[in-house]
Amino acid sequence: MSSSRRKFLRNVALGSGALATGLPAIAGESEALVEKAIAGKPGTFNMCGYAAPRISTVRVAFIGLGNRGMGAVKRMSFIEGVEIKALCDKRPVQIEKAQKILTDMGIPKAKEYTGENGWKALCESKDIDLVYIVTPWHLHTPMAVYAMKQGKHAASEVPIAVTVEECWELVETSEKTKKHCMMLENCCYDFFELLTLNMTRNGLFGEIVHVEGAYIHDLLKQNFEKNSYSDMWRLHSNIGHDGNLYPTHGLGPIAQCLDINRGDKMDHMVSMSSGDFMMNALAKEKASTDSFYNQYIDKPYRGNMNTSMIKTSKGKTMMIQHDVTSPRPYSRIHLLSGTKGFACKYPGPERIAFGHEWIKPEELKGLYDKYTPEIVKHVGEIAKKVGGHGGMDFMMDWRLIDCLRNGLPLDQDVYDAASWSAVGPLSEKSVAKKSQTVEIPDFTRGNWKSNKPVNLTLEGGGTTTVRPVPSEHKE
Numbered sequence: 001m002s003s004s005r006r007k008f009l010r011n012v013a014l015g016s017g018a019l020a021t022g023l024p025a026i027a028g029e030s031e032a033l034v035e036k037a038i039a040g041k042p043g044t045f046n047m048c049g050y051a052a053p054r055i056s057t058v059r060v061a062f063i064g065l066g067n068r069g070m071g072a073v074k075r076m077s078f079i080e081g082v083e084i085k086a087l088c089d090k091r092p093v094q095i096e097k098a099q100k101i102l103t104d105m106g107i108p109k110a111k112e113y114t115g116e117n118g119w120k121a122l123c124e125s126k127d128i129d130l131v132y133i134v135t136p137w138h139l140h141t142p143m144a145v146y147a148m149k150q151g152k153h154a155a156s157e158v159p160i161a162v163t164v165e166e167c168w169e170l171v172e173t174s175e176k177t178k179k180h181c182m183m184l185e186n187c188c189y190d191f192f193e194l195l196t197l198n199m200t201r202n203g204l205f206g207e208i209v210h211v212e213g214a215y216i217h218d219l220l221k222q223n224f225e226k227n228s229y230s231d232m233w234r235l236h237s238n239i240g241h242d243g244n245l246y247p248t249h250g251l252g253p254i255a256q257c258l259d260i261n262r263g264d265k266m267d268h269m270v271s272m273s274s275g276d277f278m279m280n281a282l283a284k285e286k287a288s289t290d291s292f293y294n295q296y297i298d299k300p301y302r303g304n305m306n307t308s309m310i311k312t313s314k315g316k317t318m319m320i321q322h323d324v325t326s327p328r329p330y331s332r333i334h335l336l337s338g339t340k341g342f343a344c345k346y347p348g349p350e351r352i353a354f355g356h357e358w359i360k361p362e363e364l365k366g367l368y369d370k371y372t373p374e375i376v377k378h379v380g381e382i383a384k385k386v387g388g389h390g391g392m393d394f395m396m397d398w399r400l401i402d403c404l405r406n407g408l409p410l411d412q413d414v415y416d417a418a419s420w421s422a423v424g425p426l427s428e429k430s431v432a433k434k435s436q437t438v439e440i441p442d443f444t445r446g447n448w449k450s451n452k453p454v455n456l457t458l459e460g461g462g463t464t465t466v467r468p469v470p471s472e473h474k475e
Helices: 003-016 031-037 067-076 091-102 118-124 137-149 164-177 191-201 220-224 230-237 248-256 280-288 291-296 363-370 374-384 390-404 414-432
Strands: 059-061 083-088 111-113 132-133 153-156 181-183 208-216 266-273 306-312 319-324 335-340 341-346 351-353
Touching: 059 118, 059 306, 067 083, 067 091, 067 390, 083 118, 091 111, 091 132, 091 341, 118 137, 132 137, 132 363, 137 153, 137 164, 137 230, 164 181, 164 266, 181 414, 191 248, 191 341, 191 374, 191 390, 208 230, 208 248, 208 341, 220 230, 248 319, 248 335, 248 414, 266 414, 280 291, 306 414, 341 414, 351 363, 374 390
Parallel strands: 059 083, 059 132, 083 111, 132 153, 153 181, 208 319
Antiparallel strands: 208 335, 266 306, 306 319, 335 341, 341 351
16 A cells, blocks of 8 residues: 555544544544554455354363352353363462362363463463453453464453554454454344344344343442452442443343344444432542542543443444443343334333234243244253353253364354444443544444344354253252
């Protein structure tokens, strides 16, 4: 590319906040990101629909053994065709607890890694196929990238990235190494979400026009508890970042219903946050009896409620909310509005309408009977017994392993991981600019036009079995 052409594209990107090619260009973005936008070219290896070579026995390693990590070890211990080869945490006591899960299941102990760079040594090990990352948010991308560069598939808790630059790094590394990079968005595997996705595919809602999702969860007191998150990392994440810090639980399922990255793409967004009316107040209250909390007084906390609006290339609209401080019931909303029908999960009960009135419970049961996807019929009841948010966590883990064992494309690829996570930092940019519009990068580099939707069948798979679940087992 000539220097004049590069200069022209840079000026367009920085001046208008958009590149005609659809590559990432956000007003005020860093020079490094603009260079990345210019360098991105069609023809890079497409990971959407990619089927990696089969792995008959998937050798799994876990990094991070807190609440989520410990649960993941337990769930994986029920899946046949899995060997848990390594456990890593900076706290040896957590490794001991995880080892007990394995021995209680009659599974050999795993190799242990700890210390500042223990996770790197784990990734470098020759007897691992999949690195399962369950650490604080800011560590997800560095660990996933390093794992892929060491020849491992990577699966990470949400969000998988906290900057747009990290999103591009994940995409480029996955494409270069041809290693899967899956964000573990468990809510895509919840039962009503899968039902409505299949109903959408079968045209029951007509053309989906508008969708809504959220993460509304009262975590205010939990975020301030000393023993809730290691080194208070989650509270620190709420300081100096005003936007939707945790978008993917609500966004993932509705993005799949719109075939985002597989027939449509998120094009641009605006975002607005309320002020903080609770976090600083609680910091002051707790500091009045415990000097430990003095350090958290008068910090730039994110607003209580963030609302982001997204428009897709095909003219659909998406509304995403984030509020983890207000005293209100849990909600991910999960709302679909189409030309023929409507669905909404929260507040419960789950409801569907094809006109002015909700359908009757017996009609909803009929829809479940007819449109429940094959994965739920195959492993749903076992998933409920094993647990993990009512079973969706286990279905996610089982499906991941079954795809790797049978050489199938994953339901969620690196482009989903990047685009869903990018909404977080992009919402911050919009909020900081008084809710100005920001462009959403096309991480598929145009392949969204031909990528195929997520396969809701078990064609070519479904062969992975599950160990017996004891009747006394508790989630």
